[in-house]
Amino acid sequence: MDLFDSLKNKIDGKNLTIVLPEGNEPRILGAAIRLQKENILKPILLGNKDDISKVASDNSWNIDGLQIIDPETYSEFDEMVDSFVERRKGKNTKEQALTMLKNNNYFGTMLVYMDKADGMVSGAVHSTGDTVRPALQIVKTAPGNKSVSGSFILQKGDQRYMFADCAINIDPDANGLAEIAVQTAKSAKLFDIDPKVAMLSFSTKGSAKGEMVDKVVEATKLAKELDPSLPVDGELQFDAAFVPSVGAQKAPDSKVAGNANVFVFPDLQSGNIGYKIAQRFGGFEAIGPILQGLNKPISDLSRGCNEEDVYKTSILTAALSL
Ligand SMILES: CC(C)(COP(=O)(O)OP(=O)(O)OC[C@H]1O[C@@H](n2cnc3c(N)ncnc32)[C@H](O)[C@@H]1OP(=O)(O)O)[C@@H](O)C(=O)NCCC(=O)NCCS
Numbered sequence: 418m419d420l421f422d423s424l425k426n427k428i429d430g431k432n433l434t435i436v437l438p439e440g441n442e443p444r445i446l447g448a449a450i451r452l453q454k455e456n457i458l459k460p461i462l463l464g465n466k467d468d469i470s471k472v473a474s475d476n477s478w479n480i481d482g483l484q485i486i487d488p489e490t491y492s493e494f495d496e497m498v499d500s501f502v503e504r505r506k507g508k509n510t511k512e513q514a515l516t517m518l519k520n521n522n523y524f525g526t527m528l529v530y531m532d533k534a535d536g537m538v539s540g541a542v543h544s545t546g547d548t549v550r551p552a553l554q555i556v557k558t559a560p561g562n563k564s565v566s567g568s569f570i571l572q573k574g575d576q577r578y579m580f581a582d583c584a585i586n587i588d589p590d591a592n593g594l595a596e597i598a599v600q601t602a603k604s605a606k607l608f609d610i611d612p613k614v615a616m617l618s619f620s621t622k623g624s625a626k627g628e629m630v631d632k633v634v635e636a637t638k639l640a641k642e643l644d645p646s647l648p649v650d651g652e653l654q655f656d657a658a659f660v661p662s663v664g665a666q667k668a669p670d671s672k673v674a675g676n677a678n679v680f681v682f683p684d685l686q687s688g689n690i691g692y693k694i695a696q697r698f699g700g701f702e703a704i705g706p707i708l709q710g711l712n713k714p715i716s717d718l719s720r721g722c723n724e725e726d727v728y729k730t731s732i733l734t735a736a737l738s739l
């Protein structure tokens with residue numbers, strides 16, 4: 418079954434709510450109208466009602482029945498401020514809270530934190546940093562996780578792969594990389610991928626040397642320690658990880674080489690560039706970044722996203738709340 422049909426089945430009838438802080442962005446509003454019309458989930462748009470109505474009328478869209486919260490006039494704002502100050506005890510004052518909660522990403526994240534919404538999707542017009550910082554500060558990492566990371570599903574026809582970290586950790590050390598591998602394998606299972614994890618490098622099994630390679634070798638060892646049942650191997654170049662004949666030549670003893678479907682990049686430069694190349698040159702649909710290891714489902718979008726990406730990321734985020 419198509420991934421999104423199966424995710425839709427999962428969330429069907431559960432009345433899940435997803436906050437969309439960028440309420441007057443046409444790609445967001447278009448996706449929200451579609452989600453509402455198809456009765457898949459309940460979008461909650463943040464923004465000024467007149468501004469959102471103007472975008473709708475400019476596009477001849479009907480927004481009847483869509484839930485819009487204007488943070489400027491939110492009746493439970495005082496309760497939200499108190500909850501924020503309590504959560505950020507010792508880190509942010511009430512005065513700071515009043516300013517920070519004027520930002521829709523902080524406001525939307527608080528709705529999720531306070532269980533007034535099941536998840537949030539943002540980032541069509543905000544950078545990843547501005548989108549995820551409130552989540553890292555308020556929702557925080559889930560028990561058993563040290564850091565949050567960001568993965569993508571790359572799919573084309575019946576091919577489906579996971580790439581990570583493409584969004585959050587700029588230069589993870591070996592421990593961080595090992596955690597990213599385990600988190601991404603866990604995400605893969607949620608999306609019907611039986612994970613075989615390749616720890617990527619410019620070297621395969623000692624073909625090149627240096628600190629960058631050592632980091633990936635160490636991370637592979639640590640990932641195996643974190644989850645002994647996980648099929649994970651490294652260090653592998655992308656061709657050795659993906660192409661069976663090259664895997665057999667470069668890493669003949671590996672059970673992952675040539676068959677990998679989860680690709681862990683050594684740092685964010687390679688991960689972010691890598692997924693965009695697969696998307697833009699390779700014609701793969703890229704869904705994400707999916708934040709892994711976070712206590713509640715909040716998803717970022719690439720600013721290059723389209724309405725379909727927002728629609729799908731909202732469905733996926735709702736499914737992650739179950
Ligand atoms: C994610 C990112 C924005 C965090 O940067 P930052 O806000 O400057 O980080 P700080 O060190 O000030 O941390 C802010 C908070 O987030 C937490 N945090 C930072 N990185 C984290 C991570 N990977 N996992 C969990 N928590 C994290 C910190 O503990 C801190 O919490 P606190 O305020 O309660 O102490 C930064 O790592 C970044 O810019 N990453 C790259 C994003 C990007 O541009 N990606 C490419 C496009 S997708």
Ligand SMILES: CC(=O)OP(=O)(O)O
Nearest residue numbers: 545706718719720721
């Ligand atoms: C995920 C990502 O690269 O986001 P953006 O394109 O917004 O920087």
